[in-house]
Amino acid sequence: MTVGAPPEESYYAAHQKVYPREVRGVFTRLRITAAWVLLGLFYGLPWLRWEGRQAILFDLPARQFHLFGLTLWPQDFVFLAWLLVIAALSLFFFTAVAGRLWCGYACPQTVWTEVFLWMERVTEGDRSRRMKLDAAPWSIAKLGRKALKQILWIGFALWTGFTFVGFFTPITDLASRLFAFSASSWETFWVLFYGFATYGNAGFLREQVCKYMCPYARFQSAMFDRDTLIITYDAARGEPRGGRRKGVDPASNGLGSCTDCTLCVQVCPTGIDIRQGLQYECIACAACIDACDSVMDHMGYPRGLIRYDTQHRLEHRSTRILRPRVLVYGMLLAVLIGGFVVALALRKPVGLDVLHDRNTLYRNLPSGEIENVYLLKIMNKDSRPHEFRVSLEPEEAATDGEGSNRHRLDPEEPKFLVPAGEVFNAAVRVRRRAWNDAADTDHEDSGADAETGLGAADEIHFVITAADDPGLTARAESRFFAPRD
Amino acid sequence: MDDRNTTEIGLTGRRTLTVLWCAFLAASVATMLFFAFVDPSPVVALLRPTTAIPDPTMMYSLGFLFFFSVCALASGLTAWLLTP
Numbered sequence: 196m197t198v199g200a201p202p203e204e205s206y207y208a209a210h211q212k213v214y215p216r217e218v219r220g221v222f223t224r225l226r227i228t229a230a231w232v233l234l235g236l237f238y239g240l241p242w243l244r245w246e247g248r249q250a251i252l253f254d255l256p257a258r259q260f261h262l263f264g265l266t267l268w269p270q271d272f273v274f275l276a277w278l279l280v281i282a283a284l285s286l287f288f289f290t291a292v293a294g295r296l297w298c299g300y301a302c303p304q305t306v307w308t309e310v311f312l313w314m315e316r317v318t319e320g321d322r323s324r325r326m327k328l329d330a331a332p333w334s335i336a337k338l339g340r341k342a343l344k345q346i347l348w349i350g351f352a353l354w355t356g357f358t359f360v361g362f363f364t365p366i367t368d369l370a371s372r373l374f375a376f377s378a379s380s381w382e383t384f385w386v387l388f389y390g391f392a393t394y395g396n397a398g399f400l401r402e403q404v405c406k407y408m409c410p411y412a413r414f415q416s417a418m419f420d421r422d423t424l425i426i427t428y429d430a431a432r433g434e435p436r437g438g439r440r441k442g443v444d445p446a447s448n449g450l451g452s453c454t455d456c457t458l459c460v461q462v463c464p465t466g467i468d469i470r471q472g473l474q475y476e477c478i479a480c481a482a483c484i485d486a487c488d489s490v491m492d493h494m495g496y497p498r499g500l501i502r503y504d505t506q507h508r509l510e511h512r513s514t515r516i517l518r519p520r521v522l523v524y525g526m527l528l529a530v531l532i533g534g535f536v537v538a539l540a541l542r543k544p545v546g547l548d549v550l551h552d553r554n555t556l557y558r559n560l561p562s563g564e565i566e567n568v569y570l571l572k573i574m575n576k577d578s579r580p581h582e583f584r585v586s587l588e589p590e591e592a593a594t595d596g597e598g599s600n601r602h603r604l605d606p607e608e609p610k611f612l613v614p615a616g617e618v619f620n621a622a623v624r625v626r627r628r629a630w631n632d633a634a635d636t637d638h639e640d641s642g643a644d645a646e647t648g649l650g651a652a653d654e655i656h657f658v659i660t661a662a663d664d665p666g667l668t669a670r671a672e673s674r675f676f677a678p679r680d
Numbered sequence: 681m682d683d684r685n686t687t688e689i690g691l692t693g694r695r696t697l698t699v700l701w702c703a704f705l706a707a708s709v710a711t712m713l714f715f716a717f718v719d720p721s722p723v724v725a726l727l728r729p730t731t732a733i734p735d736p737t738m739m740y741s742l743g744f745l746f747f748f749s750v751c752a753l754a755s756g757l758t759a760w761l762l763t764p
Contacts, residue, residue: 275712379737381738407694408698
């Protein structure tokens with residue numbers, strides 16, 4: 196790590212624009228495939244429909260997250276947090292086993308930079324042409340190529356911003372509104388914000404994000420050990436490096452296998468020399484492996500002078516995949532994923548909140564009864580509508596001989612039809628006879644208050660049950676207020 | 681425009697972008713946590729008759745920008761005070 200090594204000013208001054216060279220090979224193909232899959236998911240998923248609505252939609256105004264058939268509510272926030280913990284731990288696990296796989300193949304920074312580099316190659320040509328073009332004085336041709344690149348970049352960045360907002364606003368509506376220039380100012384703002392962020396990160400900053408801004412790049416070494424798969428240069432085989440003609444046996448010249456062609460440096464998107472050993476700038480994209488293998492093939496030497504390997508193997512010692520570190524990460528990950536699946540399966544798709552009426556604590560009815568009014572918030576998180584029956588849970592001290600409950604609902608069994616994925620506000624009335632009228636006098640005197648003249652507040656429990664599925668129930672507690680006798 | 685210079689962001693630029701980026705990360709987490717527990721729609725309903733608050737999207741956006749600016753202030757001050 197370079198922290199504090201050279202003075203910062205000179206450290207910066209050494210920064211040169213990196214012109215990554217195009218490379219072909221196994222790992223490049225793998226990287227391009229990964230980029231296609233990930234970008235396809237990002238740009239395609241918002242357009243996918245599921246049961247008449249957008250399959251993946253983080254509907255902020257309605258406060259619902261739709262993930263195919265699953266609807267998550269703010270109350271289910273723990274699932275989202277849980278998922279983030281799983282994602283972080285997976286990153287640790289894969290880093291411990293195989294190094295910076297994430298950086299090389301899956302990180303959005305890498306993936307979008309690849310696309311922007313590709314657009315640069317299409318408009319400005321390969322590495323040497325790009326360098327020549329940048330060094331050349333301004334001309335119509337240079338202006339044309341640069342302008343075309345910018346148009347491609349800006350267009351792609353805006354499309355990215357639009358897609359991102361499409362995860363939060365129904366994307367088909369958003370598209371028609373944007374094309375009619377009638378999108379709300381905030382939607383436009385976020386499209387531009389994310390478009391700008393994409394352009395800045397993938398077109399302008401590129402490897403500097405990984406070098407200077409990425410926290411993972413700084414702490415990943417904590418997950419590394421000498422059995423972690425890294426991209427390494429086999430110095431024992433390669434050195435001493437030097438130029439030679441094709442087909443020459445390196446041993447006869449007193450040389451190693453490295454021809455010092457510097458292709459591995461030229462293809463590197465972060466502009467480092469892998470032959471200097473493991474460096475924190477290395478994003479493990481394996482471009483240097485592909486470059487070096489092609490040279491080895493050309494020279495007639497065996498491949499793998501630069502390869503995926505572990506420190507232990509390079510030192511000719513045995514390497515183990517199953518190590519305490521990997522086992523601990525793996526076990527934690529398995530427990531978390533298992534728990535997540537179980538919790539999600541056991542999640543009740545119905546919720547109930549009870550609010551006591553704020554304006555009136557109680558009302559004395561002409562019949563001598565006392566009435567309290569409650570607002571029930573019935574949440575139907577299921578994907579189909581349900582009719583819910585409201586009832587009161589039987590009370591323990593029910594000895595007045597007139598039914599099991601001292602409190603009763605009015606009407607006796609209110610029913611409410613709640614559409615799928617909605618919160619239904621229902622007002623219900625609960626009544627009971629006044630204290631002096633009641634048969635039992637040993638009532639719970641929990642909230643008696645001499646000043647307000649307020650008597651006891653009894654605990655009551657509301658229960659809702661789906662008419663079509665008795666297993667679908669929820670329970671909530673509230674209080675019944677009555678005057679002091 | 682010399683393209684060589686456009687990609688070199690300089691120490692000040694690097695510091696600014698790092699501050700903004702860290703603030704963005706922290707603000708995203710704060711926004712998520714805050715709005716998981718606070719529903720802005722009653723506020724919207726309260727303000728709607730008097731002011732031009734169009735939708736909850738604005739509340740979420742303003743919430744994020746608020747956290748973003750506070751976090752940027754904190755990390756900006758930190759970066760500034762730690763400058764040798």
